[in-house]
Amino acid sequence: MDILVNFLRLVLLSMVPFVLAGQGTMLGGRTGVFNVAQEGMMLVGASLGFLVSYYSGSIFLGMVAAMLSGALFGLALAYFTTALKMDQFVIGLALFFIGVGLSTLLPKIIIGITLTPPLIKTLPNLAIPLLSSIPVLGPILFNHNILVYASVIISVGLWYFLYRTQKGLELRSVGEHPMTADSLGVNTTKNRYWSTIIGGALIGLSGAYLPMVYSGTFTEGMVMGRGWLAIALTFFGGWSPLPILFGSLFFSAVEVLAFRVQVIGSFLPYQFLQMLPYIATIIVMIITFKRARVPAFLGLNYDREKRSV
Amino acid sequence: MDNQTILELTNVRKVFGQTVALDSVTFSLRRAEIHGLLGGNGAGKTTLMNILYGLYRKDEGEILHKGKKINIQGPKDAIRQGIGMVHQHFLQIGNFTVLENIILGTDIDNRYTMKTQNEEKKILDLCQRFGLDVDLNTTIDTLTVGTRQKVEILKALYRGVDILILDEPTTNLTPQEVDALFESLRVMVNDGLSIVFITHKLREVLSVCDRITVLREGKNITTLDRKDASEEVFVRAMVGDKMDIENSIYFATDQRSSFVNRLDQAAAFEMSSVSFINKDGIPRLKDVSLNIHSGEIVGVSGVAGNGQRELAEIVTGVIPVSHGKILLDSKDITHTNNQELFKTGIAYIPEDRLHDGFLPKANVAQNLILGHHRNQPYSDGNFINWKTVFKETREQIKEYNIKTSGPEDVGGNLSGGNIQRVLIARAFSMPSQLLVAHNPTRGLDIPSMDFVYQKMLKRREEGYATLLISEDLDELIRICDRIAVIYRGEILGILPRSEFDKYAIGRLMSGIKEENPATEEKALP
Amino acid sequence: MTIVKKALPYFLAVVASFIAAGIFIALMGFDVFKAYSTILFTSFRTPNGFIQTLLKFVPLVLQALAFTIPLTAGKFNIGGEGQMIAGGIGAAVVGILFSSLPAYLLLPLVILGGIIAGAIWGLIPAWLLYKFNINEILTTVLLNFVALALIDYVCTGALRDPGAGHPTTVAIGVGGWLPLFMKNPPFHAGIIIAILVAIGVYIYTARTTGGYELIATGANPRAAGVFGIKVRRMFVLSLLLGGAIAGLSGAIEVAGVQHRLIEGMQSNYMVLGLIIGLIAKGDNRVVPFVAFAIAILEVGASAMQRTLMIPVEMVFIVEALILLFVLLSDVVRRK
Amino acid sequence: AAVATEAPTTKIYKLAAIFPGVITDADYNTLAYEGIVALKTATGIETAYSESVAVPDVDRVMREYIDAGFNIIWTHGGQFVTQTADLAVQFPDVVFIAEGDAALENSPANLWFIDRNFHVGYYGIGAIAARTTKTGKIGYLGGLTLPFSYAEAHAVQQAVKDSGLDVEVKLVWAGDFNDPTKARQVADALIAEGVDVIMSSLNLGVFGVFESVKAAATPVLVTVKYTDKSSYAPDNYITSLIYDFSGPLTDIYNKVVAGETGGYYPLGFATGVKFNTPLMNVDASVISQMDTVIADLNSGKIEVVKDSSEIK
C-alpha cells in the first residue's frame, strides 16, 4: 500500500510541467497559433523564475515573473504571426533560440560566476486541512505543492471555459475556421493574442516548476527536451484540456514506474526502461487513434482580405 | 433618394493589387424588396457585398444607412447595423453543431453555463416562421449542401437582420430547394426584410426579384425594375457585346431535332449492377446499370446527395466497387485503380473543385497535368518534360481564357471561376474515352458555360463518351442524349432525348416511379 | 537585375538584424565591429576557416533536406535528430562489426548502414501515420527521445570505448573512414555526398513524376488522391526519404569526422536544419545556399565567442534575430 | 618590432581551454575556469576559453585556437580525448592536455593526459557511506553507464567489502549527468526503496538529488562530487569529492616550460582530489576511521582496483 501511495504521489508531482506546458500549447493552438517555442520559453521561465525568487525572496514573485516572461514570448509570437502574418513555425523556432540564449545569459549577467550558485527554497507542500488526513487518498491527492493543485484546477477550468462558456465557443471557432468566426463578429485577432499570451504564461510557469520543485536552482538547459515533449503530449491529448491532463498523468506514471523498476532491478538495461514512457505513449496513441483531433486551422495565419484556399 | 431607401452605397471603389474590382459603383436598397445583383464572373458582386458586410475595406465611397453615413470596420459593425450575409462559399464550422454555428458570436443568455434553451427556442421559432427545418444538434459535417444553406440563412435571421445579402445561394440547390428558398424569401420580405440576391441565373432573378442591378467588370451598368425589363436587356447588360448570343447553346431555344441518336453506336462504357457500400456499412449505390455509347452524352440528374458523388468516384476509380462490373471500351476496369484509369482514358471534373480537384499551393502548370502527369507528352513515365508542359499550359491559358499571370502563377491566386476553368482545361486537354463531369459549370457565368457546352458537343461529334452529372436540370436538357435519374443510390429511369420533360424528371428525382403518367401529368399545375 | 531585386530585401534584413544584435552586444560592453568582422570573415580569412565551414555545411544541408522533403508532401519531420542518431548507430555498428573489411567494401556498407537505420527511424512514424493516422509531429518527437536512450545504450554497452569518459564506442574499421581531400585540417569527402544528395533531391522533386506526385500531395492530398496519386504512400515515402537522408548525415559524422559513435555528435543540427528549411520556404533548390550561409554564421559566431569572449548564448540570439529579420523582409516586400 | 620581443630561449606560451558546458555551472566547468584563472594569476600566461563546445565542433575550435597562435590546448572532458589525441599528432609543436579515465595507448609526445581516477575517490565515498547507513542500504546514483561510473561503483563495492559491514549497494542511472529533474525522480525512487545514503556522481543533476533528500520523509544523507556544495542541503550533506584543476594545471604548465611536453598525470588524494571536510552529519567515529582510510590510500596500503566492467 505504501509503495502504491508513494508511487502515485510521485506521479502527480511529475506530471505538472507537462500539464501546464501542454495546456498552454493547447490554448494557443485552439485559436490556430501553433507554438513551437516551448523549449525556449520554459527555459526562460525556469531561469527568470529562479532569479526573481532568489532576489526577491518570494517564490510567488518568481512564479509571476516566469508567467510574465512566457506571456511576453506569447505576445511576440502573436504579434509576428497575427499582425505581421509571418510563418508560425519559423517565428516559434526563432523565439526558441532567443529563449535558449537568454536563459543562460541572464544568470550569467546577474549572478556572474560562482562556485556555489544560489539556491531558493523549493515550493512547500500545502496539506489541505481535513482532506489530507484521509487515509491513502489524503497523501496521494491532498498533500502537494501548490502547482500540483493548480495544474489540475487549470485543466478543469480550461475545459469548462472552452466547452461551457460563450467566450470558449468563440475561441474554439477561431482555430477551426477563422473566416467564419470573423464573419460573425468574433474578434479573431484578439482571441489569438489572448490565448497565445495566456498559453505562454502557462508554458513559462511550467518551466519555473523545474527549479522551484526539482532542483532549487537554475541549471543550463535544464528543460532537456521537455518542451518538445509537451508538444507531443498536446497532440497525444488531442488538443483538449482533460485528455491532456490524463495523457500527462499517463506519461508520468510510466516514467516514474520505469525509475522504480530500475531501482528494484530488472533484466532490461536501464536505457530501455527510459524509452518506456515514449514508446508507451505511441502505443496508447495506436489504441485510441480515432479520437485524436487537431484544430483545423492549426499553424495557419488568417488574413481577412485574402482567400484561404 | 426616396424615403423607401434604407441603404445606399455611393461611388465605391476597391482595388486589389493591379485589379480594379469596383470602380465608382453605386447601389441602393429599398425596404422590403428583393434586389437582384447580376453579373458575370469577376464583375465585383461579391466584393461589393463584402465591403458592405465589413469583410473588405473600401478604398473610396460612402455607405448610407437610412440616410445616415455609417462606418463599417468589420462584420461586427455590419451585424450591429442589421446587415446579414450568406456567403458564396459557406462559412460554417464543420465539427460544430448547427446550434453552435448559429449562436456563435451572439450574446447567449447563460453565457457561463451554455444552457441554451432560450436560444434554441428562438431558432425553432424562426425555422417555423420561414419554413426552414433543421436539427439543431447535428454536426455540420454530416449535413447535405441544401441543409447547410438553410443553416446559413438561419444564422443571418437569428441575428435579427433587416438587410440580408445572399451571395449565389442557389448554385448548390436543387430545383425544389430553390423553390422552397424563394418561398422563404417572400415570407421574409413580407416581414419587412430587404434582400440582396446575387446570382448568374437570369431566370431566377426574373422570377423572384423586384429590382435588378447589373454589374460588369467593376462598374454598374444599370438598375431596372423587373417589370420594365426583358431577359434580353439583362443578357446584353451582363455579357456586353462579347458573346455571340445567336449561336450560343445557353440561349438556344430548340436544338432537340438536330441531335442524332447514338444508340446504334457501340457502347463505350458499360456498368452493370454496380453497388457501393461505404465505410460505415451504408449502401450508397444500389445495383446501378448504365451504358454510354460512343459519341453520347449521358446525364445523371438527381437531388444532391443521392449518390451522384459516389457514382462519379466509382467510375473514376477513386473508391472501390463493392459489387458489379464495369467495362470501358470492352475492357474490364472494375478493379482498376484510378492511377491506371487516368492513364488509359478517363478524364474527370470533380464536383468540389477546391477540395477534390485543385492544388492551391502548386502552380497553374502543375495543376493542369494532375492525373495526366504520367502520360505523353507531359512525361515519359519517369521524368516530366516541363518545357512541353509549360508550352501546353500557355496555350490552354489562352484557349480556356484563364485569367492568370502565367504557368508559374500559384493556384491559390486564381478566382473561383478561373479555378473551374483550369479543371475544365485539364479534362478536355487530354484525349479521353470517357469524361466524367460533375457540376462542371457551377459558378461559371454564361459565356463560360457556353464555352463548356461547345467543348462537350465537340467531344460528342468526335465520338467520345461523356457522363454529365449535374444538379442543373436545364443544363442536362440542353445537351444530353439521355438522362438517367438517380434517387437514393438507384437509377429510377433513363429517358431518351425525345422524352425529356422537366416534370417527369422532377418526379423521378423525388422517388416517384412513373406508373400512370397521364393522370399524374394532369395533377400538376 | 531581378536576382538583385529579389536578394536585396534579404540583404537588408541581414543588415538590420546585425544592427539590432549589435546594439545588444554593445550594451553588454563588447566591440561590435570586431564581433561582426569575426562572424562574417572567419570562413574566408583562412583556408582552415573555409574548410571548417564546408564541413559544417554537410550535416546542415542534409538535416535541412530531411525536413524539407517530407514538407514537400505536407508532413512535418521533427525527427531529424533521432534519425541522425539512428544513422550514426547503424554506421558505427556496421563499421565496428566488419572492421577488417577493405575500404571498397566497408565504406559503402557503413554509409548504407547509416542510411538504412535512418530510414527505419523515419519509417516508424510513416507507418504509424499510414496505418493509424497518428500525427507525425507526435511520433517523430517521441522517437528522438527513444534514439537518445538507444545511443546511450550502444555507446556504453558492448561496443563501448573503455577509456572514454563519455559515451563513445570504439573506432570503426579504417576501411570505413571517408577518404580525405586534405589531411590537415581533415577535409573529408562527405561534402561530395552532400552535394550529390542535394542535386539528387532537386532532380527528384523538380523533374520526376514521383517528385511531382510528392508536390501534388503536399499541395492538396485530397485532390491528389482523387487524381490517382497514392497519397498515403507518398507520405510514407517522404518520411522514409527524410529519415534516410538524416541517417546519412549521422553516417557521415561517424565515417568522416569522429570515426566512432559519440553521444552528442547530433549537436543542434536538427533545429538548425528546421530553420534552414523554413528560411528556404521549403524550396529544395534554395536549401543548400541557406545552409551554407548558416554554416558561415555558425563558424563565425563561435569564433566571435572565442576571440572576444562574447558569451556563447549571444550566438543563439544573433541567429534568431537574423531569422526574424529575414522573415520581416518578406513582410516589408508584401506591403 | 616582432623580432625584438621574441625572446631567443624561452618560448611564450598561450593556453586555450575548451569546455563542454558553461563556466557558471558551479561544477565541472567552473572548476576548469577557476583552474585557468589561477594559472593566469600565478604565471601571467595569456589564456582563452570556449564554453559549451559540442562534440562535432571541438576539432574546429582547437584548430582555430592553433591558427590564432595558442600553443597549449586543454580540452576539459572525456568526450574530447580522441579528437585531442588525433590533433596532437598533426601539431607536434603544440602541447595538448586531455582528460580521460584510462591511459591512452600510443599517447603522443606532446600530449599531457590527466587521468581523473574517479574510482579512488569513490573508494573513500563508499567507505563513508558503509559506515554511515542505518538501513543497510546505500545507493550509487550515476548519470550514464560509462566505464568510469562502473569503476566508481566497483570501488564503492570494494570499500563496502573492506569495511566488513553488511551493506547493500543499489546502483541506478539517471540517464543524464545534467538533468536535475530526472535525477530527482531516480533519487525519489531510491529513497522509496529504503536507501538512506545516496552517493551521487552527477554534474548539474545533483541539484535534483538535494531536493529529493531534503523532501524525504526519513533522514537521507548524500555525498556529491567536484565542488563544495554543503550549503545546498546542510542537514543531509556528508561530503563532496573536490576536484581541483588549478594544482594539476600549474604542475603541468611548469613541466611544459621545463621542456616536458607530454606525460601521464593521475589525479588522486595526493594530487587535486580531496574530501570536503569536516564530514557533516556523521558520527565522530566515522570521521576518525576515514582519516586512516585516506592515509592508507595515500600510502598505498589500500589499493583501489580500477574495474570498469559492467555491473548487471
Ligand SMILES: Nc1ncnc2c1ncn2[C@@H]1O[C@H](COP(=O)(O)OP(=O)(O)OP(=O)(O)O)[C@@H](O)[C@H]1O
Ligand atoms: N489570395 C489571393 N492572393 C492574391 N490574389 C488573389 C487572391 N485571391 C484572389 N485573388 C485575385 O482575385 C481574383 C479573383 O477573386 P475572386 O475569386 O473574388 O474572383 P471572382 O470575381 O469571384 O471570379 P470567379 O467568378 O472566377 O470566381 C483572382 O484573379 C486573383 O488575381
Ligand SMILES: Nc1ncnc2c1ncn2[C@@H]1O[C@H](COP(=O)(O)OP(=O)(O)OP(=O)(O)O)[C@@H](O)[C@H]1O
Ligand atoms: N480577395 C481578393 N484579393 C484580390 N482580388 C480580389 C479579391 N476578391 C476579389 N478580387 C478581385 O475583384 C474582382 C471582383 O471579384 P468578385 O468576387 O467581387 O466578383 P463576383 O462578381 O462576385 O464574381 P462571381 O460571380 O464569380 O462570384 C475579381 O475579378 C478580382 O479581380
Ligand SMILES: [Mg+2]
Ligand atoms: Mg462572387
Ligand SMILES: [Mg+2]
Ligand atoms: Mg467568385
